[in-house]
Amino acid sequence: MNAAALERSLRKRLCAQTRIVAEDVRGYGGYAEYRQDEPEGSLKIAWDPFQYDLLGLVIHELCHPRLDGRLEVMGGQAEPAIEGIAENHAGYIRLSKARYAWWRREIKKRLDRGSLKSWLAA
Ligand SMILES: [Zn+2]
Numbered sequence: 001m002n003a004a005a006l007e008r009s010l011r012k013r014l015c016a017q018t019r020i021v022a023e024d025v026r027g028y029g030g031y032a033e034y035r036q037d038e039p040e041g042s043l044k045i046a047w048d049p050f051q052y053d054l055l056g057l058v059i060h061e062l063c064h065p066r067l068d069g070r071l072e073v074m075g076g077q078a079e080p081a082i083e084g085i086a087e088n089h090a091g092y093i094r095l096s097k098a099r100y101a102w103w104r105r106e107i108k109k110r111l112d113r114g115s116l117k118s119w120l121a122a
Helices: 003-017 054-094 097-110 113-121
Strands: 018-022 030-034 043-047
Touching (some): 003 097, 018 054, 043 054
Parallel strands (some): 018 043
Antiparallel strands (some): 030 043
């Protein structure tokens, strides 16, 4: 899968049914909850604003359902592979003003503002 194909696939997944909530996540910057039985089913991404940049986390979590199956052969090595691919793809997005603007706009639309207010207040 080249960068353009991965980009199309991640955009499609983000636009399907994604909600991003701010919360304190112990130990790492975020996590995702998928309905594994529904590839395009609801997706919640929990984001700890203190620990992780939002674009990087969203790309990382969107890469999982797209790449986990392909990386299964690597067993326990899938996570570092996803980390590398996601980091590389976030760089690809930042290379283009138009791509960057698209992700910024679409992520903001899906960010639960109430959760961000609560996170700031806690
Ligand atoms: Zn991961």
